Amino acid sequence: MSIEVSGVTKRFGDFVALDDVTVSIPTGQLTALLGPSGGGKSTLLRIIAGLDRADSGTIEIEGVEATRLPPQKRNVGFVFQHYAVFKHMSVAKNVAFGLEIRKRPKAEVVQRVDDLLKLVHLSQFSHRLPAQLSGGQRQRMALARALAVEPKVLLLDEPFGALDAKVRKELRDWLRRLHDEVHVTTVFVTHDQEEALEVADEIVVINEGRVEQIGTPEQLYDEPANDFVMGFLGEVTHLGGLRVRPHDIDVDRSPVQDGAVRGTVTRLLRIGFEVRATVTTGTGEEVTVVMTRTHARTTGLEQGATVFLTPTAGAMTAPVLAG
Amino acid sequence: MIWFSLLVLLPLAAVVAAASQGGWSGYWSALQNDQTWAAVRLTVTQAVLVTLVNIVLGTVIAWVLVRDRFWGKSVLDVIIDVPFALPTIVAGLVLLSLYGQNSPIGIEWANTERAVTLALAFVTLPFIVRTVQPVLEELDTDVEEAAASLGASRATIFRRIILPSLAPAIAAGAALSFARAISEYGSLVLLSGNRPFETEVVSVRVLTFIENGSNTSAAVVASVMLAVALFVIVALDLVQRRVARRW
Amino acid sequence: MVRTSLPTRWLLRVLAVAYVFFLVAWPVGLLVRRTFEGGFANLADALADPQVTGALNLTLVVAFYAVVINLVFGVTIAVLLVRYEFPGKRVLSALIDLPLSVSPVVVGLALLLVYNGRDGFLGSALEENGVQVIFSSPGMIMATCFVALPLIIREVVPVLHEIGDDQEQAARSLGANARQTFWRITLPSIKWAVVYGVVLSLARSIGEFGAVKIVSGNITGRTQTATLVVEAKYQNFQQPEAYAVSFLLVMVSVACLVAVAILRPQREQ
Numbered sequence: 001m002s003i004e005v006s007g008v009t010k011r012f013g014d015f016v017a018l019d020d021v022t023v024s025i026p027t028g029q030l031t032a033l034l035g036p037s038g039g040g041k042s043t044l045l046r047i048i049a050g051l052d053r054a055d056s057g058t059i060e061i062e063g064v065e066a067t068r069l070p071p072q073k074r075n076v077g078f079v080f081q082h083y084a085v086f087k088h089m090s091v092a093k094n095v096a097f098g099l100e101i102r103k104r105p106k107a108e109v110v111q112r113v114d115d116l117l118k119l120v121h122l123s124q125f126s127h128r129l130p131a132q133l134s135g136g137q138r139q140r141m142a143l144a145r146a147l148a149v150e151p152k153v154l155l156l157d158e159p160f161g162a163l164d165a166k167v168r169k170e171l172r173d174w175l176r177r178l179h180d181e182v183h184v185t186t187v188f189v190t191h192d193q194e195e196a197l198e199v200a201d202e203i204v205v206i207n208e209g210r211v212e213q214i215g216t217p218e219q220l221y222d223e224p225a226n227d228f229v230m231g232f233l234g235e236v237t238h239l240g241g242l243r244v245r246p247h248d249i250d251v252d253r254s255p256v257q258d259g260a261v262r263g264t265v266t267r268l269l270r271i272g273f274e275v276r277a278t279v280t281t282g283t284g285e286e287v288t289v290v291m292t293r294t295h296a297r298t299t300g301l302e303q304g305a306t307v308f309l310t311p312t313a314g315a316m317t318a319p320v321l322a323g
Numbered sequence: 324m325i326w327f328s329l330l331v332l333l334p335l336a337a338v339v340a341a342a343s344q345g346g347w348s349g350y351w352s353a354l355q356n357d358q359t360w361a362a363v364r365l366t367v368t369q370a371v372l373v374t375l376v377n378i379v380l381g382t383v384i385a386w387v388l389v390r391d392r393f394w395g396k397s398v399l400d401v402i403i404d405v406p407f408a409l410p411t412i413v414a415g416l417v418l419l420s421l422y423g424q425n426s427p428i429g430i431e432w433a434n435t436e437r438a439v440t441l442a443l444a445f446v447t448l449p450f451i452v453r454t455v456q457p458v459l460e461e462l463d464t465d466v467e468e469a470a471a472s473l474g475a476s477r478a479t480i481f482r483r484i485i486l487p488s489l490a491p492a493i494a495a496g497a498a499l500s501f502a503r504a505i506s507e508y509g510s511l512v513l514l515s516g517n518r519p520f521e522t523e524v525v526s527v528r529v530l531t532f533i534e535n536g537s538n539t540s541a542a543v544v545a546s547v548m549l550a551v552a553l554f555v556i557v558a559l560d561l562v563q564r565r566v567a568r569r570w
Numbered sequence: 571m572v573r574t575s576l577p578t579r580w581l582l583r584v585l586a587v588a589y590v591f592f593l594v595a596w597p598v599g600l601l602v603r604r605t606f607e608g609g610f611a612n613l614a615d616a617l618a619d620p621q622v623t624g625a626l627n628l629t630l631v632v633a634f635y636a637v638v639i640n641l642v643f644g645v646t647i648a649v650l651l652v653r654y655e656f657p658g659k660r661v662l663s664a665l666i667d668l669p670l671s672v673s674p675v676v677v678g679l680a681l682l683l684v685y686n687g688r689d690g691f692l693g694s695a696l697e698e699n700g701v702q703v704i705f706s707s708p709g710m711i712m713a714t715c716f717v718a719l720p721l722i723i724r725e726v727v728p729v730l731h732e733i734g735d736d737q738e739q740a741a742r743s744l745g746a747n748a749r750q751t752f753w754r755i756t757l758p759s760i761k762w763a764v765v766y767g768v769v770l771s772l773a774r775s776i777g778e779f780g781a782v783k784i785v786s787g788n789i790t791g792r793t794q795t796a797t798l799v800v801e802a803k804y805q806n807f808q809q810p811e812a813y814a815v816s817f818l819l820v821m822v823s824v825a826c827l828v829a830v831a832i833l834r835p836q837r838e839q
Contacts, residue, residue, distance in 0.1 A: 051468050071471040084469040088487040097483075098473035142469070149473055326643055330716055331668065334680030341683050380589050387586040391579060399587060401827055405594050408823035410777030412797045413601075413816045416804065420600040421592075427600070445593055477574060499671065506673030509779035509797070513804055526675040526780065533679060533784060542683065545676040552671040560664050 002027040002153060002185040003048060008057030010043055010209075017043040019209040021057070025153075025187055025202075030179045032200035033189045036232070040209040041189045045155050048187070049078045062152045077146030077184075081158040083138040085130035091141050092117065092126040098149035116144040119178070136167040140174075147182065156188035160195070172199055193233050197221065205229050222316055230318060237288040239309055241319060246276070246290040248315035251299055252308045260308035263287065268303050277301055279309060338549060341542035353543040361520045362528040363547075365439065369524070370504035373443040377500045378493055381451025388452070389459040406448045411509025414445055418514055434516030439524060442510040447503050451496030458492040459485075491566040495559055502555040506548060598820065605817040608810075616814035621791055622799055626818070629796040632707060632782075633775035636714035640771050644722030645764060649756070651723070652730040653738075669719050677716050678784025685709060685785075705787035710795070713781035718774040722767030729763040730756075766833050773826035777819065 003025040010018040017040045025031050033041040046052040048059055050071035058067045066074055086094050092113050099109045117123045120140040122133075130138055139159060146154060159175075160168040176199050179186055190196050196203050197217045205212040205220065205228075213225040224230035230243065237246045240261045250257065263281035270276075275296040279287045287309060291299070301307070311317050342350065353359070388400055406414060418441055423433040432438045462485065470480045508526035515522040523531075525544060532541035605612055616622045650656075651663050669677065685696065685703040696703055703709040741755045757764075779797040786793035794802065796815055803812040 049468075049472055051472070071468065072474050072476060074472070075474070076472055078469060078472040080465045080469060082463065082465065084463060084465040086466065086470070086484060097470070097475070101474045101479060145469075145473070327647065327662075330712060331665065331719070334677075334684045334716075335668075335672075337683040338676065338680045380585070383582050384586040384590065387582055390574070391583055393583060395587075399590060401831060402590055402594050404827050404830075405598065405823065408773040408777070408827050409598075410779060410797045410800075410819050410823070412779045412800050413777070413819050413823075416800060416812060416816050417597040417601045417820075420604060421597040441593075448590070448593060477578075502671035506671065506676070508673060508675045512779075512801055526673045529673070529675045529679060530780075530784065533675075533682070538679070538683060541679050545673075545679050548673050548676050552668060552673075552676075555671050556664050556667050559667075 002062055003187070004058075004060040005044070005048065006058050006060075008044070008047060008054045008059070010040075010047060010052065010054050016209050018047070018054070021206075021209070021211055023204055023211060023214065025185065025204075027062075027185050028183050029201040030176070030186045030188070030199060032196035032203045033187060033206055034193060034196040034200075034203050034232070035191065035206040035212075037191055039207045041191075041206045042157055044206065045157050045187060045189050048153075049076050049155050050074045051078070075149065075152050077149065077151035077154040079139070079142050079146050079154070079156040079159050081161045083130075083135070083142045083162075085138055085142060087130055090127050090129060091122060091133070094130065094141055095145045095148050097145060102149065112148060116148055119147075119181075120144045134167075135163050136171055139163065139171065143175075143178075147184070151184065153185045153187065156186065158189050158191070161190075168195075175199060197233070205232065207232070224316070224318075227318065230316075235288070235290075238285060239287050239311060240281075240285075242311060242317045243319070244311050244315060244317045246288045248312045248317075249287070249289050250310045250312050251277075251279075251289055251291065251301065252310070253300060253305070255308045257308070257310040260310045261287075262306065262308055265301060265303055265305045265307060268301065275301065279307060281309075335549060338542050338545050341539055342546040344539050344542075349539070350543055353540045354547070356540075358519050358523070359528055359540075359544060362523045362525050363544075365436070365521075365523070366505055366525045369436070369439045369443055370501050373440060373447055373504050374497050374501045376444060377447055377451045378497055381448070381496060381500075382455055382489065382493060384452045385455035385459055388456055403449050403452050406446050411446060411507070412512060414510040415442060415513040418442060418445055418510070423514070433514055434518060434522060436522060438515045439511060439522055442514050443504040443507055446507055446510055447500040450500040450503065451493060454492045454496035454499070455489055458489055462488055491562050494562050498555045498559050498562075502552055505551055601813060601816055601820065604810075605813045612810040612814040613817070616811045616818075619811060621794070622796075622803075622811065622815060624791055625794045625796050625799040626815075628707075628710075628794070629776055632710045632714055632795060633772060635707075635711045636718060636775045637768060637771050639711070639715050640718055640722055641764070641768060644719070644767065644771075645726060645760075648723045648726035648730060649752075652727055653735065666720050666723055669716050674713075674717055674778065674780030674782075675784065678713060678781040681709060681713055681716070681781070681785050685712070704785055705789065705793060707793070709785040710782050710793065713785045714775045714778050717778050717781055718771040721770040721774060722764065725763045725767035725770070726760050729760050733759050762833060766830060769826050769829050769833070773823050776822055 003023075005021060005023045005025075008018050008021045009016070021040075021044060023044075033044060035041045043052060047054050048061070050066070050069055054067070058065065060066060061074060061076065086097065089097070095113045095116055096109050099112060104112075113126070114123070117126055120143060122137060122141055122144065125133060125137065130141065133141065143159075160171050163171065172195055188199075200217060202214065202216055203220050204214050207228055213220060213229045220229060221233050224233060227243070230236060235246050236243050237249075238244075239249060240259070252260065255262070261281050263279040265277050266280045266286075267278035268275065270293065273293050275291055275293050277289045277296075279289055281287060289309065291301075384403065388396065388403075409417070418438075419433060421427065422430050422438070422441055424431060432441060467480050467484055470484045475483065506526060507524070508530070511517070511524055511527060515524070517523050517527045525548060529541045529544050529548075532538070532544065647666070651659065651666075682704055703712070737755050737759070738751050741751045746754065777797060779801075782795055783798055786795070786798070788794055788798050788802075790802065796819060800812050800815050800819070803809070803815065
């Protein structure tokens, strides 16, 4: 195990940001800390980096006890949401910073900076100031800067949070490929479940200062440990006293399946290839159903139609909690 | 526009015009007057000295105001502005009460060169503090954290990350403080004694010329001061433009 | 946060506090103490002296006119600088700061050269028409205007930049003319910057010394302002009165500072 967090608690005044958190992060993997804003995931990352100090508990990085080590001595790479570029230095100088601090020979620094800028596709910008780069380019530079010192672990705090949707998606794919190339143990914080599901080898779901579940994206999505994880990792709708994902509902025009719930299509919305329908059942329950457009057409789904809903066989369901 | 011309441009042009009345030779001879030259030297030396003091202590005070937290900090913050708001003649009187005759701490600097330093330090105190403070407040702490996680020590972070970010603000504050020090008059009247060759600064020299009715000599010296002021403004403009490009 | 070590922090803190204490706080404190050395006698003596009361009156009059004039022209120039394009704009905006770095003595001299009644460029003509500028209130008001000119402009310009002209354009599109737009849209949004600038100008106007000394002629009882009285009294060995008048001036500056401190947070909201 690369990073061992055990029994970490952190308070800011009365607010408990982390409550006795214990997590092991495996070597060489891409791990996501996923959870809603203010849930404590960034605090955990900052404590691992040494930027914040835990009130109690211990941190071990690559077998080295690091709880009391200052950030300078931990040899972790940290990437910030708002890039934290050194504005007065050129792109190359930014990347070289950590190496210069370590007093590496000049030739080696130049070579390494060159390699890294190639890796992040910024070679042609090496002499520019960060102000002349776009947000995505700045974040790639920040990543190269963090990788330059060959950190034991790479920590990214909402790295794509400040970017627009399209760039975010590109960078996400690129980060995955980059990780497959460099294989450095990577932990990144995100509140975007899609991002976590798509990129991470393993996901740690954190909410209200506690770890809710740890597992692969498949495990989390298919076997959520609790309602929170289920709700946070994907959309949930209620059908006949059960919680179920909207695309895990079979829609028929006649009651062919046992226990089917009868209802009327009250709203129909087309979003690209997808069709979202709101079905109001006899008990007044509003059920959201999602299917492809083709499927909707073959089923004959239209406004006002009477339909029968059944959870898809084998789909994950959970009883609705009272209240 | 006309008001601005009548109030500012025309009178300043008149200074230049009056200064050039005696031609170049008259200009130089007025400047080469021993007493004038001594005043210029004293003023420039003291202004440089005070500006250096301000660069160090002004930055320290700004840092303390932004990053430190202690009881009475807000009072300190308000006191910094006192030299801005206090009439200069009162500033002189105020300094005299601590550093003049019957000084309660036994330091009698009145009528010495120290008095000039003191007065200039007093009136220029806010400049660097007030230019550096907002920049320091805006400085993202995550940049410092990034440097720390890359292995930079506190001293290195200060030298390589914080200081370069503050440099334009410090330069701007230093320019203002230098310009103000060069041109100071009111606070020196009571404090320095205005002794020729010893504590007489340029402004006082100009005033003496005016009082003696030699407006041309006054204008010559004044035009030099004007040039310094203009130079500072242009330099400030350039610094600000360079900084603006960085963002 | 990257923490600073405790000894460094204490060193810097003590350095900063000590410097400000010895340079500003203690001297000002001593002045206040000397003013009240014999109870309120010093203040009472000073306020009974017609030379002092006359000067205080004059100071208020001069400062009032200077502030009003600067208010009108300051706001106009600020709007001009931000909202309109014209040749020489950059030069003008650089020149606006000139009064901040020009010596008051040079300001005084400059006004003297143009407006004096004997051989002044404009002064002699004005004198023939019965207007005396130098050695009289108009000159003192002009000198005060000059030194305080940038204060309002420098406060208003950044605020005008920040609010942009969206709201003004919206108002225009709704049929408001230029005057209505200014009074109903622009002015309310720069209100606090203007007030702030006025307070600073007031402090500066009341405290002006060098420039006023030259253009006023420093005639006792006629063109002597409060700051000039401080000098005169001190040099006449009437130090208690000098302290008393200084104390009043300190009170005014402190009041201005407090006003600014109260106004600032309101502006930021």
